Amino acid sequence: MMQIFSSRVSFLPSFVEKSRQIALLRGVVATFDVTLAVRPENTGVGWIICASVCCDTSIRAGEQDRAHPAYTPCPDSVRAHSVASRAAVRRYAGHGGDWREIRKDNSMTSQFTRPAWLDTAVFYEIYPQSFCDSNGDGIGDIPGITGKLDYIASLGCNALWINPCYDSPFKDAGYDVRDYRKVASRYGTNDDLVELFHQAHARGIHVLLDLVPGHTSEEHAWFKESQRAQRNEYSDRYIWTNSAFEGYTMPFIGGESERNATYILNFFKCQPALNYGFAKRDRPWQMSPDSPAAKATRDAMVDIMRFWLALGCDGFRVDMANSLVKNDGDDKPETIKAWQEMLGTIKAEFPQAAFVSEWGVPAQALEAGFDMDFYLDWRFDGKPNGYNLLARNTDNALDTAGDRSYFSASGGGSVQEFLSQYIPQYQAIRGKGYFCFITCNHDTPRLAPRLTTREQQVAFGMFLTMPGVPFIYYGDEIGMRYRDLPTKEGGYARTGSRTPMQWDTSNNMGFSAGDPQSLYLPVDPDPQAPNVAEQEQRPDSMLAWVRSLLSLRADHPALRAKAPMTVLAQPAQGRSFAYSRIAEDGSERLVIAMNPGLESETITVPVQGNTAKNPDTLLCLGRVSAHGDTVELGPQSFAVVRV
Numbered sequence: 001m002m003q004i005f006s007s008r009v010s011f012l013p014s015f016v017e018k019s020r021q022i023a024l025l026r027g028v029v030a031t032f033d034v035t036l037a038v039r040p041e042n043t044g045v046g047w048i049i050c051a052s053v054c055c056d057t058s059i060r061a062g063e064q065d066r067a068h069p070a071y072t073p074c075p076d077s078v079r080a081h082s083v084a085s086r087a088a089v090r091r092y093a094g095h096g097g098d099w100r101e102i103r104k105d106n107s108m109t110s111q112f113t114r115p116a117w118l119d120t121a122v123f124y125e126i127y128p129q130s131f132c133d134s135n136g137d138g139i140g141d142i143p144g145i146t147g148k149l150d151y152i153a154s155l156g157c158n159a160l161w162i163n164p165c166y167d168s169p170f171k172d173a174g175y176d177v178r179d180y181r182k183v184a185s186r187y188g189t190n191d192d193l194v195e196l197f198h199q200a201h202a203r204g205i206h207v208l209l210d211l212v213p214g215h216t217s218e219e220h221a222w223f224k225e226s227q228r229a230q231r232n233e234y235s236d237r238y239i240w241t242n243s244a245f246e247g248y249t250m251p252f253i254g255g256e257s258e259r260n261a262t263y264i265l266n267f268f269k270c271q272p273a274l275n276y277g278f279a280k281r282d283r284p285w286q287m288s289p290d291s292p293a294a295k296a297t298r299d300a301m302v303d304i305m306r307f308w309l310a311l312g313c314d315g316f317r318v319d320m321a322n323s324l325v326k327n328d329g330d331d332k333p334e335t336i337k338a339w340q341e342m343l344g345t346i347k348a349e350f351p352q353a354a355f356v357s358e359w360g361v362p363a364q365a366l367e368a369g370f371d372m373d374f375y376l377d378w379r380f381d382g383k384p385n386g387y388n389l390l391a392r393n394t395d396n397a398l399d400t401a402g403d404r405s406y407f408s409a410s411g412g413g414s415v416q417e418f419l420s421q422y423i424p425q426y427q428a429i430r431g432k433g434y435f436c437f438i439t440c441n442h443d444t445p446r447l448a449p450r451l452t453t454r455e456q457q458v459a460f461g462m463f464l465t466m467p468g469v470p471f472i473y474y475g476d477e478i479g480m481r482y483r484d485l486p487t488k489e490g491g492y493a494r495t496g497s498r499t500p501m502q503w504d505t506s507n508n509m510g511f512s513a514g515d516p517q518s519l520y521l522p523v524d525p526d527p528q529a530p531n532v533a534e535q536e537q538r539p540d541s542m543l544a545w546v547r548s549l550l551s552l553r554a555d556h557p558a559l560r561a562k563a564p565m566t567v568l569a570q571p572a573q574g575r576s577f578a579y580s581r582i583a584e585d586g587s588e589r590l591v592i593a594m595n596p597g598l599e600s601e602t603i604t605v606p607v608q609g610n611t612a613k614n615p616d617t618l619l620c621l622g623r624v625s626a627h628g629d630t631v632e633l634g635p636q637s638f639a640v641v642r643v
């Protein structure tokens with residue numbers, strides 16, 4: 001079913017007017033099914049025509065457009081049939097209404113396929129050096145992961161994200177890639193990785209690799225060529241100034257190359273930034289994102305994706321995806337355009353490949369063509385983002401005192417502050433892709449030991465029943481603890497989240513048969529350190545709780561990634577939170593309710609449908625009872641109820 005509507009908008013070159021137009025268009029034009037037309041004369045007046053596949057967000061936005069005072073029906077004579085993104089509209093507005101600019105911008109946008117398998121996906125993130133060491137050299141490896149696929153499937157996870165496993169000097173734990181097409185020898189061989197793909201697929205598990213598109217290692221062959229004084233194919237693959245004595249406002253390195261120039265860094269000294277161009281240019285050496293050099297970088301990155309996808313990989317988690325084009329605007333128009341081209345190309349060849357971005361602004365990431373974006377853990381100047389409010393609202397990863405996280409039983413407050421940040425972002429991307437919760441990742445402190453097992457169980461209850469595709473970091477399913485350790489391979493504060501997986505109580509907790517001194521990082525020496533074997537024997541363990549949640553998720557269409565979510569209770573003075581999830585076909589409605597606090601609370605949850613029918617409790621932690629509209633939630637409780 002197609003919905004057609006139109007809206008007349010004046011494109012005036014003032015910033016205020018532009019902002020008003022963007023606000024008017026937001027939610028409609030951000031989709032990839034928007035057609036834009038303008039009157040061919042350069043009058044500064046245009047018509048937006050939206051031909052939208054029926055999805056409720058788009059329809060609502062369309063109705064708002066129709067109600068807008070500026071709305072007039074669009075004459076058939078000026079309907080064009082080109083696709084525009086929000087970025088294209090913004091550029092058009094900035095160009096003062098040049099019809100030719102619109103046509104030019106339209107050429108770079110495309111329709112993106114979204115792999116259907118993501119609707120039921122649950123990911124498990126594996127840090128390869130710390131998961132399972134198959135050959136006793138102290139470092140986890142690819143065959144070790146393959147040997148644990150049955151365990152991963154037993155959790156209820158059906159997808160993997162493996163942190164970079166490519167050839168690298170490991171000055172940033174593999175995020176400094178020396179050869180994108182070669183598995184690091186410490187992890188095995190390319191054949192080992194292809195075998196992992198096959199074995200995973202045989203179990204219904206998809207495998208995402210980690211793409212690091214923004215920079216390489218300083219030891220990458222491209223960079224060695226780029227450093228040469230003599231111009232060659234790779235001279236412009238990185239960002240170089242015009243003199244060995246000229247720097248810039250970004251971190252740069254001089255004096256290390258025969259080339260008379262300095263180069264721009266992305267992160268550590270070992271990570272020269274690849275050249276995707278500059279959106280705003282204030283030096284002669286800065287190239288346009290439209291330059292042949294920037295295009296060559298994009299093509300090279302697509303080639304790397306093609307290489308692994310052709311070998312059986314199912315997609316990529318993309319590192320620092322929002323920072324490719326330098327001096328880009330806050331809305332990232334040029335970086336979005338770069339990804340639209342790259343993902344448009346690769347998705348046309350591999351339509352079932354999935355892409356998740358390290359971006360943290362889902363409206364931008366999905367416009368760029370990604371299928372999913374992470375709800376990243378951000379804390380700037382002590383100010384938490386929504387996710388940090390939930391799980392890590394403290395400056396100290398180890399200390400319970402002073403932790404204001406929502407899931408802290410004694411320290412947290414109302415869920416309202418989180419929802420005020422989450423809900424607008426969730427609504428902005430409904431029907432377009434996923435905004436994904438993580439339990440933790442390789443860059444953030446684990447929940448334990450700051451949160452108790454019970455606090456973690458309530459947290460997992462929410463993470464695994466919210467919309468989007470959840471990501472569980474290896475070891476979080478048993479409550480592995482963040483540890484205060486010296487830095488390893490550029491990990492610094494992140495190192496404590498990267499310790500070996502704790503399988504059992506054998507040598508090195510089952511991680512490795514090697515000498516304890518040879519381990520990548522030491523295993524947790526605490527005799528009480530959690531492990532898989534012990535928790536498999538205990539029905540009240542963290543592991544058992546995670547399996548129960550994922551089993552429920554697999555069995556209920558209302559818990560799929562796409563199924564809509566509506567907030568039912570978010571008391572300002574309490575700790576409780578309740579929401580409904582409804583199956584896309586309307587066949588099922590579940591209510592999820594929790595109380596992470598230490599006092600019992602009573603909330604009112606509107607009952608829909610057949611009130612005579614008793615609610616059916618599907619999963620419960622702690623004491624939860626429902627009487628009509630009233631739900632009583634005991635201390636640190638969580639429940640999923642079918643109504």
Ligand SMILES: [Ca+2]
Binds near residue numbers: 136
């Ligand atoms: Ca090994």
